[in-house]
Amino acid sequence: QKEVEQNSGPLSVPEGAIASLNCTYSDRVSQSFFWYRQYSGKSPELIMSIYSNGDKEDGRFTAQLNKASQYVSLLIRDSQPSDSATYLCAVNTGAGAQKLVFGQGTRLTINP
């Protein structure tokens, strides 16, 4: 089992709709969770971080964390064509290990 799993997509969403991206992780001691956006040929850009159960909202983005289910998600409201990118879920595995483990990424396409 991979440490961090995401559906690779592609995920197609019409402009203005809500895009929902999901991620599961295997290490129960994980403490920190991050969503990065990566445009083709560019570097990952941090868009959300979440550390405790529940929802965290920042503009059009909402991160949701459920540690009991080992599940973290990202919702993008009012999707725009500029949101088309690969979204990477990253988990800090804790227990003294400070590296980020990334999922394979979900390729999101917003259709005008």
Add this chain to the structure above:
Amino acid sequence: NAGVMQNPRHLVRRRGQEARLRCSPMKGHSHVYWYRQLPEEGLKFMVYLQKENIIDESGMPKERFSAEFPKEGPSILRIQQVVRGDSAAYFCASSPNSAGTEAFFGQGTRLTVV
């Protein structure tokens, strides 16, 4: 993030040559991470360093790869005797401390081995 500086942006090496990739962390950040991204694959952790110390190198290949973060100057990822399979994007990230805080990435170095 423009604050993490990597150079060169693009590097071409012939098989058997050495590649040296440099990373200067954001101001105030003392923790540096190196990741590799192979074509159409996810980011894979390579090594985590603090000034003058390697904290976790569990993702580094056992041979030909080394990393350092000296007291003065940038962090260096060195690949000796490069092979075609080393062609990838190498990203550096930095964070202010190790307590699971946010890490910001540089623009990456795209290594091509010919």
